[in-house]
Amino acid sequence: MKDLPLFYAPQLREEQQLPEAEALHAIKALRTSIGDELLVTDGQGMLYETIVTAVDRRHCFVSITREQIWNKYWSGRWSVAIAPTKSVDRIEWMIEKMVEVGVDEIILLRTKHSERKHINQERLERIVQSAMKQSQKALLPALRTDINFADLLSEAKQPIRLIAHCREGMSPERVTIDRAFSPKQDILIAIGPEGDFTIEELEEAIRTGFVPVTLGESRLRTETAGLIALQWLHTLHMLSLHNTTENSK
Template sequence: MELPVFYAPEIREDAVSYTMNEDTSKYCIQVLRHEKGDTVLLADGRGNKYTTVITDDNRKKCVVQVSGREQMPAPSPALRIAIAFTKNASRIEWFLEKATEIGIQTIIPLVSARTEKEKIKAERLQNILVSAMLQSKQFYLPILEELQSFDKLVATNRDAQRFIAHCLPEQKIALEDVMEAGKDTIILIGPEGDFTSDEIKTALAAGFQPVSLGDTRLRTETAGMVAAVIMNIKS
């Protein structure tokens, strides 16, 4: 039987015990019906896997004793997706959840000329990332960066393979054919109206390679998902 994993962002690496917050305690004790003596795992989101035993099954302040800590291997290479957030919040939330499960390490909300949404609910999105991390039994929480402008983004990340997916008819190579394994990678995914021709020219001039994600026209969050799958396979 697989052990359940709970999020413990404040736990110290040398901790001998830990008290879960009220929400986590309620889920552990009241929903999953764990009790004193049960073994559960904790994840701090920084790669540490803690094996613990419940010593107090209080549904508001569940206390566990730490019996072991293991530093899990860091994901490599670094996979980053910069994506324009959609006006429909549920669609981008779905993308964040699935990208986390697949193993994308960094997600960058991208502000381009046609971006529909330039404000994000960081706390809600962070909770989605945490839930997806735990569900997929991972121990590194993806980084959700602050909103970044298109111009700033194309001028940085020079230490990685850099790709831009767009819908214009210019010649493009399939991402799976051009991405090299073992290298840090970033891809730009545009808004529903796509990147402007000027933005595409700017990215290409900065060294980004134009890529295709398939033969069909994809919604923003679908394009992000396809890119996440290809990047994970190729990495």
Template sequence: MHLFYTPDLQPTHPQYFLSEEESKHAIRVLRLEIGDEVQLIDGKGGFYNAAIHDAHPKRTILNITAVTPEFNKSNHYLHIAVAPTKNIERLEWFLEKATEIGIDEVSLIITQRSERKEAKVDRLNKIITAAIKQSLKAYHPVLNEAVRLNQLLTTPFDGQKFIAHCEPGEKLDLRKEIIPGGSYLILIGPEGDFSPAEIELASENGFKPITLGQARLRTETAALEACFEINFLNRP
């Protein structure tokens, strides 16, 4: 299967022109020819079958032959807000694996103990795009620019809100708390964890403290664990 990401493709389009980069990959690298079948995903749930009409290395023309809307649509909505790791490769790893498992939105948050204050969203989005192609997903997760934690805490969210942290205190079991088929926002802190003041502020804004197990997890591991648990608990 040859899969291309085509975010500007609409279900009503009878044809589609691949970008110069994708055209070169299709014709020069994959050696595709007129009549060969390919698949397209628009990142908004559309999965398309297409056939090559003109095998041009700079502007390949595809005929759309079938459209499947809401392809493998999830039965829930998962938004994870995570502090960017000092080693950016760890954040990249999380985004890749979370996309493969299933995630709808990721927010990068800056906290009191954050060691990294920014991240190149364009590069991170390319990693997400590669992951949706590899895992055959028609929905492209939204990646938000980094914001201060207090800004995210006061942003309206229609769903269940949780915060995972390592400070002492009573914490809820995620398995017993989530309402299947719902929307979830989970906060994951930096390497030094959330500060007590941040945890208190999150609580004041409706975030419930949760445990992700007995082990002390790295930021990216905790974020992926939360992603896995939500997807596992929402399996049909």
């Protein structure tokens, strides 16, 4: 695919035009005109090279010239369930960076020690879309907000379910993520608020099949822990690919 500005249009095939917000950006910010080429994704894994066929003050019509499946660079479906921080700026920064790194689903949890109750989901969805485009991805991560921790435990079916916490002396002992990781498996990792999960929450998670993990010796802010956990998964995935390649020689 050509190196072109990336736009998000979930109904591109049916409508052959950019959504109004995307069209306004193309027309006003980028001065797009007839004959210009744009790269468009539907957010479901498809990339389209297009050429602009018509523009007016609020619309940008395009014709698809080439299409390609975007293959994500990790295997399985990765979900990060995390308690939102009190600071809105930190929540937004965290979500933006998670999308840039690569994730399938972000779940904002409601736990006993949660610091923030109200979430502006519409604004966060715009941040997810923007980060997807900025990082040149064609897969829009799912965003779920205000999910009760107990509901997460009851609905979680991933083969690998991890819960990161900072409490010492609990049984079973925490392991590093590499001890629980397996390539090509769906993975869910849960991360608590600044005050951590309660002992009762941890015990219930472990009872339902979650493996307790540690992210290292440092005491991390919630948003930092989320990013480090996600990067752990990507690093382990890359190492597994390297080992597979080496073993096949």
